[in-house]
Amino acid sequence: MTTDPESPSGSDPVLVGSDLQLSFGRTPALRGAGMSVHAGEMVAVMGSSGSGKSTLLHCLAGILTPSSGSVLHHGREITTMPDQQRSALRRDEFGFVFQFGQLVPELTVAENVALPLRLSGHRHADGRRRSALWMDKLGVSDVADHRPGEISGGQGQRAAVARALVADPEVVFADEPTGALDSIAGEQVMALLDETARESGTAVVLVTHESRVAAYADREVLIRDGAVRQQESVR
């Protein structure tokens, strides 16, 4: 089992997960998986359906607590942090893009994008200005006042990317961000995510099973049956 937290690039990692174990009832989802994320890089986590990709990502992001193993954020253990601190971490340092359904249907696109700022107590005007900027970057300004139900899937995912990046996070977690999109829309979302994340120096953990999507990443982590099988640099 190779759970090498060392990075190919050599710089200090932002996040290091090692030897993670987690079962849902009797179903083991993670069996000693581990990986690290370095500042500004894009890592693709690949593997077949049910192999434990999402679970690994949730553990790294502090959404799920593994039954054993550790996740270090700049050397600080997050698996034992109280919920409030982990929430603050998610609010201020992480961003999320999921397959679908992560936008709050009651809020407009603009309000959804501004949500992380609003939750961490930024001034309203400040939040509006910054979310406008990001919506502009991701090309969803014209649907700013629409609700998630009224826009296309691609627009929704781009809005989600804008929301993930608006608070200027260190890491964005993207779990099959193109999974529900057709290939053209998917391509567009990936190109924008890649561009904007690199521009702002944000690391991206990208879960996908499509090699076309994984092609955007700097390196790949292959996971099977809850353990990391292979890590390789593609660039």
Next chain:
Amino acid sequence: MTRRSSARARLGDLALGIRLAVGGDRTPWGRLLLTAVGIGLGVGVLLLAASVPTMKQARDERQNARQEIAGVLSHYPHSSRYQDSHDPSMLVTRASTEFRDQRIQGRALEPLSPDAPVPPGLQRIPGPGQMVVSPALRELLRGSGGELLKPRLPDHVVGVIDKEGLISPNELFYYTGTTNLSEGGTTVAAVYPGDSPSTNTRSLSGQMWIILSFGVTVLLVPIVVFVVSTTRMAEAARERRLAALRLVGADGKQIRRIASGEALVGAVFGVLLGWAVFLGGAQLVPHITLLEFSTFASDIRPVWEFAVLVTLGVPAAAVITAQAAMRRTIIEPLGIVRRTKPSSRGIVWRLVPMALGVVGLLLVGASSERISQLQIPFLASIVLLLIGVPLVLPWAVERVVRWSSARSVTWQLALRRLQLSSGTAARSVSAIAVVLTGVIALQTVLATSVATFQAQAHDGPTHQVATPSRHEVKVRGTLEHPGKGMAELADALEGLPSTGEVDGTAGVRFAVPEQQRGPRRSRYTGATIVDCATLLERDVVTRCSAGDVFQSPEHSRRTPSGAIRPGERLRATSTYHGSAGLEGTPGEVTTWRAPAELKPFEVSESRQYRYDMSYLLITPQAAENIPWWARNVELGLDFTASASPDAIERVRNVAAEYLEFASVRRISGYSPLPSDDAMVFRLIRYGLLLGTLVAFALIGCGLFVTAAEQIQERRRPMAVLAAVGARRRTLGWSAFLQNGVPMLVAVAVSVVVGLSLGVLVVMVTSLDNLAFDPLGLLGLVGIAAASVLVVTGLTMPALRRAMHPEGLRTE
């Protein structure tokens, strides 16, 4: 980065919650509206209930102010108490009559000095032949019946009584001016300079108090339960929404604040609507006369502490409930809080409030204090018992669901669904269960009270001289002048176009001197003045000579005074003054001395003429020194077939000419004018019915919204079921069972707890004659069943839409 202070950040979270609750076209307007309407109606009712004390106080104050001048029957002009004091400034007498089943009250005033007090609501005291009337009486006089009423109220109307002189807007009241009271009437009261007001606040009887406070509690608890359960409607959707927020980093506390903000919206809307309902209702109230009860809009002011409590308490309750709900289900960022298996519900702690309630009631019952002194523990125990019901329900629903086995797909679908969410199902019917429990208990108490009333009415001894019951109409009163005798009255009545034979006797009420019979209190007994001819003709006695007095041997057993001894001196009183003790005008003989021989006679229960139920019969020759004013005249008469319904008003007009305090009533279908107790009783009955219907309508709406939301949420599985060939009927039945099973459990629990609570209250308040109201119970159960049917019926279109294959493509 500009960050706000933490207090402002907290407000920001709250604002976000509010924003989530009113989210444009995704806003669940239906739910919000229902919540607001439900809470609004509840708050409106609470505010109205909170106005009852103020209203009662305002009415009492006006009544006392009026009493001070026009109601004092305790000050008699010739009473020895006032013999040496100043001269009275005014003389007053009461007058009242009935017109088409309404009571008209009046006062005749004779000012004796310029400083005579002007009654409240009047500019000045009406002069002789003048009359000041209440607005309602003016309308009555102007209306179609005015002609018939005019002979009794012949004076010229010179003004209208203002609000401060009236107790309620529909009151029929008048003041007339007169000059003949100083001649010495029988019932004249005097107003002396510097009289202190004799305040006389009528209070409800203990039994009424129990029923009233019980009724109010029973209707208030469901309102609270409703407020609580509306904040927990559409939980699944909210949990999903909040999970999305958790994901982007909202922590537990923030989530709770956001949820509070959401809950606050409905509550605040509701409170605003409630005030609107209340203020609107208060404006409407004067136009409504419910069972002879009406009130002025200005009297409807909530007790302000309570108004503040409701206004702030309802939103607070909503927030607290939301917080409590959050505490139980931890919203995880991934939303779906997968519970491995819903943990079994413990029954023990759920029974604690009920047990406390029972113990509380038993303690109240065991206490030697009167119930009205133990209001708080009494009502608190009832509230505990009622609150216990929604706590027990989830457990009961779960039990029933677990016991039942799924035979068909229909059952299987319903049961699985209920197994997963028995809590939600139980919650949706918890308000119904509370209403049912309370109303069933109240029905029992009401039925018992009615039975007790009736029992009391049956075994009260009749002291009063009763007229032959064969007659249609009974005329009673005191002769007004010595010159106008009973014979003249009988002739005048017979002279009316539609009357047949008139038949009458006179009765006397004697006070048996107190020094002879126990300390302080006088005892009373009745006697009938009847001539020998009548007595012989009716077989009451076999021998009779003028001047005879007969006493039944039963007298000693059947009356409070006991038998009269030969030669005993008795004081004649007027029936209408109760124990006030009228002393008559000076120089007038008020005592009657029993003769040396009291002849016996047998009272036969089977006799047709009930007047011989007086245990003392006096021939007119022996009654000569009984003053004319102490003779209560009783006449019976019949109408001819052609008599109109207003014929009785003509009889009243004639009676008013001859009698003071004339009362003319039909014997058949005789319905006494409602006493305060009877009125409150009926008000409660109707209020309860109305309240129950409103509560059911509200709860039905809640059920409907929950069911519709559930279908909406489960569109996809429904569509899948339809796709694999489930018939609409199967799904329809399953939806019906999903509503029906919890309702059935709720009804069962309510019937058991409600009947027990009713019996407990009856025991505690030591009412006799425990009785139940099976018809009322059936009615309630019927309404509950109907509400399930209606709700299921209403959700059918939504179900049909959900089953459409379109459902497969959504999401």
